[in-house]
Amino acid sequence: MRGRLRQLTGLVALGLAGCGYVGDPLPPSLKIPRPVADLSVLQRGEKILIEFTLPVLSTDGVGLNRLGEIDLRIGAEGVAPWHRETWEARASAIPVPGGAPGERLRAETPASAWAGREVIVAARVAGPSGRFSDWSDFRALHVVRPLPPPADLAAENRPEGIRLSWRWPDERPARFRLLRRPGAQQAAVILAETDRQEWTDAGVDYGVEYLYQVQALVRTGDDVAESEASPPVAITPEDRFPPPVPSGLTAAPAPESVELSWERSSEEPGLTYRLWRAVEGGPEELVAEGLTAPGYSDRTVAGGKRYTYAVSAVDRLGNESEKSPPVEVVLP
Numbered sequence: 001m002r003g004r005l006r007q008l009t010g011l012v013a014l015g016l017a018g019c020g021y022v023g024d025p026l027p028p029s030l031k032i033p034r035p036v037a038d039l040s041v042l043q044r045g046e047k048i049l050i051e052f053t054l055p056v057l058s059t060d061g062v063g064l065n066r067l068g069e070i071d072l073r074i075g076a077e078g079v080a081p082w083h084r085e086t087w088e089a090r091a092s093a094i095p096v097p098g099g100a101p102g103e104r105l106r107a108e109t110p111a112s113a114w115a116g117r118e119v120i121v122a123a124r125v126a127g128p129s130g131r132f133s134d135w136s137d138f139r140a141l142h143v144v145r146p147l148p149p150p151a152d153l154a155a156e157n158r159p160e161g162i163r164l165s166w167r168w169p170d171e172r173p174a175r176f177r178l179l180r181r182p183g184a185q186q187a188a189v190i191l192a193e194t195d196r197q198e199w200t201d202a203g204v205d206y207g208v209e210y211l212y213q214v215q216a217l218v219r220t221g222d223d224v225a226e227s228e229a230s231p232p233v234a235i236t237p238e239d240r241f242p243p244p245v246p247s248g249l250t251a252a253p254a255p256e257s258v259e260l261s262w263e264r265s266s267e268e269p270g271l272t273y274r275l276w277r278a279v280e281g282g283p284e285e286l287v288a289e290g291l292t293a294p295g296y297s298d299r300t301v302a303g304g305k306r307y308t309y310a311v312s313a314v315d316r317l318g319n320e321s322e323k324s325p326p327v328e329v330v331l332p
Contacts, residue, residue, distance in 0.1 A: 029058055029060055029062040030058070030059075030060070030127070030129065030131060031058045031062060031064060031127040031128050031129060031131075032058055032059045032127050032131045032132070032133060033054075033055040033057075033058060033059070033064060033067065033125045033126070033127050033132075033133040034055045034057050034058065034059055034133060035055070035124070035133045035134045035135065035136050035137075036052045036053070036054070036055065036123045036124070036125060036133070036136035037053070037055075037136070037137075038051075038052055038053050039051075039052040039121065039122070039123055039136045039137060039139050040052070040139070041121045041139040041141045042141075042226065043111050043141060043143055043144065043146075043223070043225040043226065044225075044226040044227070044228060045111075045146050045147060045149070045226070045227055045228035046110060046111055046112060046146045046228075047108045047109070047110065047111055048074070048108065048109050048110070048111045048114070048119070048121075048141065048143065049106070049107075049108050050072065050094065050106070050107045050108065050109075050121060050123075051104065051105065051106050051107075052104075052105060052123055052136065053102065053103070053104050053105070054067060054070070054099050054100065054101055054102060054103050054104075054105060054125060055067075055101060055125060055133065056101040056102045058127065059133075063101075064101045064127065064128070065101065066100070066101070066128055067098070067099070067100070067101060067125055067126065067127065067128070068125070068126030068127055068128060068129075068130050069098075069125075069126040069130070069132075070096050070098060070099070070105070070123065070124075070125050070126070071093070071123065071124045071125070071126070071132065072093065072094045072096045072107055072121075072122075072123045073088075073091035073092060073093055073094065073121070073122060073123075074091060074092055074094055074109060074114075074119050074120070074121045075087050075090050075091030075092060075119065075120055076114065076117050076118065076119055076120070087120060091120070091122075092109075094107050094108075094109045094121075095107070096123075111143050111146055112146060114143040115143050115144060115145045115146070116143070116144070116145070117142075117143055118140055118141065118142045118143070119140070119141050119143055120138050120139070120140055121138070121139045121141065122135045122136050122137070122138045122139065123135070123136045124136065141223055142220045142221050142222075142223050143225075144218065144220050144225050146227075147170065147172075147174070147216050147218055147225055147226065147227035148169050148170055148216075148227060149214075149215070149216065149227045149228045149229060149230045149231075150166040150167065150168055150169075150176065150197075150214045150215070150216055150227065150230045151166065151167045151168075151169050151230065152165075152166055152167040153165075153166040153212065153213070153214055153230045153231065153232075153233045154166070154233065155210075155212055155233045155234075155235040156235075157235065157237050157238060157240070158200070159241040160200055160202055161200045161201050161202035161203070161204055161237075162200065162201040162204055162210065162212075162235060162237055163198065163199075163200045164178065164198060164199050164200070164201065164212055164214070165197060165198040166197055166198075166214050166230065167197065168197055168216060170216070172218050173218070174216040174217060174218050175193055175194070175195055175216075175217045175218075175219075176193065176194055176195070176196075176197070176199075176214050176215065176216055176217065177190060177192075177193050177214065177215040177216075177217055177226075178190070178191040178192045178193070178194070178199055178201075178212065178213075178214055179191060179212065179213040179214065179215065179229060180201065180210055180211070180212055181210070181211040181232075182208055182209070182210050182211075183208055183209060183210075188211070188213060188229075191212075193217070204237050205237075206237050206238055206239045207236065207237075207238070208236065208237070209234055209235070209236045210234070210235055210236070210237070211232045211233070211234045212232065212233050212234075212235070213229040213230050213231070213232050213233075214229065214230045215227050215228070215229050215230070239315075239317050239319065240319065241319060242313070242315070242319045242320055242321040242322070243265055243266050243268060243271060243313040243314070243315045243319065243321050244265040244266055244313065244321060245265060245312070245313070245321045245322050245323070245324055246262045246263065246264075246265040246273065246294070246311045246312065246313050246321070246324045247262065247263050247265070247324060248261075248262050248263035249261075249262040249309065249310070249311055249324045249325070249326075249327050250262070250327060251307070251309050251327045251328070251329040252329070253329050253330070253331050253332065256299060256301075257297050257298055257299045257301060258297075258298040258301055258307060258309070258329055258331070259295075259297055259298075260275065260295060260296045260297070260298060260309055260311075261294060261295040262294045262295070262311050262324065263294060264294050265313045265321065266313065268315055268316075269316065270315065270316030271313055271314070271315055271316070272289070272290050272291055272292055272313070272314050273289075273291040273292075273294065273311055273312065273313055273314070274286060274288070274289040274291070274311065274312045274313075274314060274320070275287045275288045275289070275291065275296050275298075275309065275310075275311050276309065276310045276311070276312070276323060277298065277307055277308065277309050278307070278308040279305060279306070279307060279308075280305055280306055281306070281308070284308075284310070287300070287309075289314075301331055302331065303331045303332060304330075304331060304332070305330070305331055306328060306329075306330045307328065307329050307330075307331070308326050308327070308328050309326060309327055309328075309329070310323040310324050310325070310326045310327075311323065311324045312324070
């Protein structure tokens with residue numbers, strides 16, 4: 001009997017050692033979502049745009065695999081503690097589609113009804129059981145009379161780049177944001193901002209189509225209201241621009257030649273020169289072309305005659321500059 005008792009005692013001890021300490025049972029998670037943490041609000045044209053990410057965890061750190069109702073509201077009441085209940089009661093609901101935890105949601109509401117007022121926007125999300133999270137941070141936005149998009153956007157091919165110009169059909173001081181989409185790229189990217197109604201894009205490649213748009217930005221206190229983007233304008237820049245005119249042409253007579261030299265008009269790769277000559281005031285003729293060095297020895301001359309020379313530059317695409325100022329020389 002004593003041996004069996006010792007055996008049972010050992011088994012119990014072994015079981016306790018194997019299981020370890022067993023604490024108090026944890027209550028089931030209520031799966032109340034954590035508050036939305038990244039609510040953003042922006043006025044663009046006729047709309048107030050709102051974005052936020054749905055929470056993925058509950059307040060007690062449990063992962064959420066689905067969510068309930070999404071409550072997004074906008075109102076003009078303050079959010080100090082003594083005004084919060086008034087805001088909740090009077091704020092208008094903004095329709096927003098449901099989504100999965102972690103999804104980025106976008107919603108919009110007309111801006112015109114709120115023009116000239118400061119609005120407060122906040123969101124909260126219900127869990128699977130229907131219990132709501134706390135409100136997100138309350139985002140204030142000063143709403144203005146909607147901005148029209150800039151008008152008459154034009155793009156011009158110039159040697160220094162694509163020159164953009166537009167008209168601002170509003171009396172309010174504005175700053176302008178340039179948007180560009182090159183080639184087959186799907187989304188436009190912000191190119192620059194300027195206070196002027198023109199801008200030159202020097203970072204373009206010849207033969208590539210570019211699509212441009214411009215937005216107006218107006219500061220309203222701590223906020224910035226945007227217009228919609230202007231209608232797009234497309235342009236494919238082409239190199240139709242001649243190189244600079246060569247300068248410093250000189251002509252020196254020699255016993256059986258005329259020695260010519262000039263200054264390089266550019267360090268552009270592939271640049272060559274053409275030499276032109278007239279004899280005794282006659283018509284100008286091409287003497288030599290494809291010259292890579294800024295000099296030439298003209299040996300097709302005769303003594304006692306007057307020669308007039310000029311030189312032009314030609315780039316790798318065949319664009320030719322104007323001719324240089326002429327120089328004259330008379331062989332003895």
